[in-house]
Amino acid sequence: MRELAGRRDLIGVNTATLGHREPLEVVARRVAAAGFGWITPWRHEVDEDHPERAAAALRAAGLRAGGYCRTVYLSGADAAQRRAAVEANRRALEAAAVLGAPFLVAVVGGLPEGATDLAGCRAQVLEGLAALQPTAQATGVRLALEPLHPVYATDRSVLNTVAQAVDWCEQLDPGAQGWVGIAVDAYHAWWDPALETSIARAGRRIVALHVCDWLRQTRDPLQDRGMMGDGVIDLRRLRYCVEAAGFDGPVEVEIFSRLDWWQREPDGVLRTCRERLWSVC
Amino acid sequence: MRELAGRRDLIGVNTATLGHREPLEVVARRVAAAGFGWITPWRHEVDEDHPERAAAALRAAGLRAGGYCRTVYLSGADAAQRRAAVEANRRALEAAAVLGAPFLVAVVGGLPEGATDLAGCRAQVLEGLAALQPTAQATGVRLALEPLHPVYATDRSVLNTVAQAVDWCEQLDPGAQGWVGIAVDAYHAWWDPALETSIARAGRRIVALHVCDWLRQTRDPLQDRGMMGDGVIDLRRLRYCVEAAGFDGPVEVEIFSRLDWWQREPDGVLRTCRERLWSVC
Numbered sequence: 001m002r003e004l005a006g007r008r009d010l011i012g013v014n015t016a017t018l019g020h021r022e023p024l025e026v027v028a029r030r031v032a033a034a035g036f037g038w039i040t041p042w043r044h045e046v047d048e049d050h051p052e053r054a055a056a057a058l059r060a061a062g063l064r065a066g067g068y069c070r071t072v073y074l075s076g077a078d079a080a081q082r083r084a085a086v087e088a089n090r091r092a093l094e095a096a097a098v099l100g101a102p103f104l105v106a107v108v109g110g111l112p113e114g115a116t117d118l119a120g121c122r123a124q125v126l127e128g129l130a131a132l133q134p135t136a137q138a139t140g141v142r143l144a145l146e147p148l149h150p151v152y153a154t155d156r157s158v159l160n161t162v163a164q165a166v167d168w169c170e171q172l173d174p175g176a177q178g179w180v181g182i183a184v185d186a187y188h189a190w191w192d193p194a195l196e197t198s199i200a201r202a203g204r205r206i207v208a209l210h211v212c213d214w215l216r217q218t219r220d221p222l223q224d225r226g227m228m229g230d231g232v233i234d235l236r237r238l239r240y241c242v243e244a245a246g247f248d249g250p251v252e253v254e255i256f257s258r259l260d261w262w263q264r265e266p267d268g269v270l271r272t273c274r275e276r277l278w279s280v281c
Numbered sequence: 282m283r284e285l286a287g288r289r290d291l292i293g294v295n296t297a298t299l300g301h302r303e304p305l306e307v308v309a310r311r312v313a314a315a316g317f318g319w320i321t322p323w324r325h326e327v328d329e330d331h332p333e334r335a336a337a338a339l340r341a342a343g344l345r346a347g348g349y350c351r352t353v354y355l356s357g358a359d360a361a362q363r364r365a366a367v368e369a370n371r372r373a374l375e376a377a378a379v380l381g382a383p384f385l386v387a388v389v390g391g392l393p394e395g396a397t398d399l400a401g402c403r404a405q406v407l408e409g410l411a412a413l414q415p416t417a418q419a420t421g422v423r424l425a426l427e428p429l430h431p432v433y434a435t436d437r438s439v440l441n442t443v444a445q446a447v448d449w450c451e452q453l454d455p456g457a458q459g460w461v462g463i464a465v466d467a468y469h470a471w472w473d474p475a476l477e478t479s480i481a482r483a484g485r486r487i488v489a490l491h492v493c494d495w496l497r498q499t500r501d502p503l504q505d506r507g508m509m510g511d512g513v514i515d516l517r518r519l520r521y522c523v524e525a526a527g528f529d530g531p532v533e534v535e536i537f538s539r540l541d542w543w544q545r546e547p548d549g550v551l552r553t554c555r556e557r558l559w560s561v562c
Contacts, residue, residue, distance in 0.1 A: 111513050113497070115513070116513055116514065116515045117515065118471070118472070118513075118515065122474070149431060149432070150430060150431050150432070150472040150473070151430070151431070151432040151502065153471075153472035154495060154497055154499075154513050155497070160472055160473070160474060161473075161474060161475075163474070163475065164474040164475075167474075190399070190434075191399070191431040191434035191441055192431070192441070192442075193403070193441060193442060193444075193445040193448075194442075194444065194445075214435060216394070216435055216436070218435075221432065221502065232392050232396070232397055232399075232435050233397065234397045234398065234399065
């Protein structure tokens with residue numbers, strides 16, 4: 001298992017962790033100053049007509065783009081909506097390439113309004129992902145399929161377990177050319193009794209490891225994530241498994257915390273993130 | 282697939298659906314009058330020093346006990362707590378036998394306060410379940426393992442998928458003597474990409490099918506369940522799969538709805554339950 005302490009090349013921050021309160025160039029400077037080598041920005045922080053400007057801001061701060069967040073939902077209610085989503089995601093892949101991000105995080109969307117055909121919705125999402133293959137291969141930016149916690153199956157993602165993500169990778173990319181991979185997020189996956197076997201199956205398909213914690217008293221399943229070490233997840237065990245499977249990228253902190261960390265002073269939040277990465281992850 | 286309409290022998294109500302506002306004998310009369318043949322009461326509604334009184338009340342109403350709710354949590358923080366839980370659950374099995382209930386629903390408990398060893402907790406729960414085998418066999422009351430939605434893994438259940446329940450059945454009862462079974466609850470299981478294959482694997486281990494619905498706008502993951510047909514679950518497909526696997530028991534309505542149905546007049550609620558069982562389940 002890798003030693004994270006002192007290794008800025010092994011730790012990163014997702015900008016959501018600071019609550020999107022400041023422009024990307026300001027956040028990038030703070031993240032670099034706190035000892036991180038990687039940053040994962042969101043689309044709404046980047047001018048996608050001129051993504052080279054964001055790329056320059058990251059470079060100026062001495063950071064690399066760990067990834068890019070994220071696809072628009074592929075589970076539209078009709079074919080026109082789903083085609084528009086594919087188009088929007090092609091543009092995101094192109095912007096990610098300019099940023100130098102190795103992957104675009106794919107959050108696939110939940111069941112459309114009025115729908116109850118979950119299997120059908122999943123099949124449509126797979127079609128949308130397949131349509132992104134040429135752009136992913138042309139840009140060299142992978143799609144990182146991120147299974148979301150089952151509590152979001154209705155409104156955010158019909159992709160809900162690592163096992164399912166592995167199945168999808170095998171269907172989309174049977175030759176393992178590598179244009180799709182998997183983002184394992186501790187918050188979404190920690191509860192899964194099949195997690196360790198699924199991670200082993202995923203192997204080097206895993207392109208991202210996101211950490212935070214699941215608080216015992218969760219007040220809001222969306223925006224009350226905990227700081228690493230404040231909840232119930234055995235994060236070191238998770239990192240051990242993911243690295244044993246072959247993952248060698250940076251560990252990324254992603255904390256949605258409207259009720260707590262987003263209220264705090266950013267440099268202190270980043271300092272705590274780094275200390276907890278070193279002590280509990 | 283069975284036709285439910287007009288078949289009181291195929292439909293039941295869990296008393297939680299009415300919010301535990303009236304004594305069991307009153308609820309039983311309402312349930313029978315609404316056209317149901319089965320009722321599943323909770324322990325706090327039954328005087329376990331004299332369970333024959335509750336049994337007589339059900340009989341007087343013309344109902345059978347569909348099951349009995351439920352075990353106390355087996356995931357205690359220390360060995361003494363876990364032993365006490367086993368003792369309490371033995372008494373529940375004995376009361377269930379007097380009620381004539383074919384099974385005791387097992388909700389196994391979440392991670393104890395301060396714990397992060399999920400695998401260890403699961404192993405301890407399995408030990409507690411194993412300790413109940415002699416009583417289950419002596420009373421003839423099965424333990425119905427109920428996987429709960431992953432959103433409850435911290436506070437209510439470390440058993441979270443039907444696949445995991447099948448694994449546990451195979452470990453606890455390798456000879457399939459039948460003292461453990463599985464309760465499939467639509468609310469807990471609907472999102473699972475492995476649900477249909479897991480149900481097929483479970484086969485006749487499935488001893489209960491609980492229905493309600495997952496509302497698109499869930500305000501409280503615990504007590505804002507929807508009436509069948511008001512949410513996103515394809516309940517007919519679920520019943521089809523469970524019956525194809527060999528299940529031939531009654532379909533049980535269990536709706537925790539502090540914010541809506543528990544506020545309504547009980548006979549109207551039961552009428553709606555019956556109509557929805559006939560029309561959407």
